[in-house]
Amino acid sequence: AQSVTQPDIHITVSEGASLELRCNYSYGATPYLFWYVQSPGQGLQLLLKYFSGDTLVQGIKGFEAEFKRSQSSFNLRKPSVHWSDAAEYFCAVVASGGSYIPTFGRGTSLIVHP
Amino acid sequence: SAVISQKPSRDICQRGTSLTIQCQVDSQVTMMFWYRQQPGQSLTLIATANQGSEATYESGFVIDKFPISRPNLTFSTLTVSNMSPEDSSIYLCSVEAGGGGNEQFFGPGTRLTVL
Secondary structure, three states, rough: OOOEEEOEEEEEEEEOOOOOEEOEOOOOOOOOOOOEEEEEOOEEEEEEEEEEOOOOEEOOOOOEEEEEHHHHHEEEEEEOOHHHHEEEEEEEEEOOOOOOEEEEEOOOOEEEEE | OOOOEEEOOOOOOOOOOOOOEEEEOOOOOOOEEEEEEEOOOOOEEEEEEEEEOEEEEEOOOOOOOOOOOEEOEEEEEEEEEEHHHOOEEEEEEEOOOOOOOOEEEEOOOEEEOOO
């Protein structure tokens, strides 16, 4: 079975600073990978996804993520954080060719200081 | 994409009572999913609901505690029965995006507090 690790429970950055949120997965093959964002009081919104091909994927709101097979990682990045980016971020993995049900990481809470 | 609404958005309930949460989708979907998000935790899948068949429950969740209805392709309900404070969570419904995309669209969630 697949699993996802988000090692950082909280990340604090200053507005305008760069951001990297870490995600590591465990799965025997190349999975489908996702990043979701949950703003306070909201459901989850898909930021970006990786299925195959180019390992650097672009998402909404200026986010990007890079799939690194050798490190089993799918880290989320943004070059300049805005105060509105403060939210909970979830990495998720779906077994390719298997169950379509995602396994979510524990989430990383992003705090943005002005 | 799919637009999903949930009712109620939040509720405070007494121990021993039951609450039914509604999930409405703006398009017909085959699979609907119910998740629980306990305070400070990630999402845990409760069950998968197909129209016209019994819901499939994940390990640790049972139909008597979380009965689910799926009367048509755009609607589902989740009931949290005989509630205890441990049931205080956010409950989210979601649907698969379709087209082989494997991503899911989520409703805004129902924030339940059990006293």
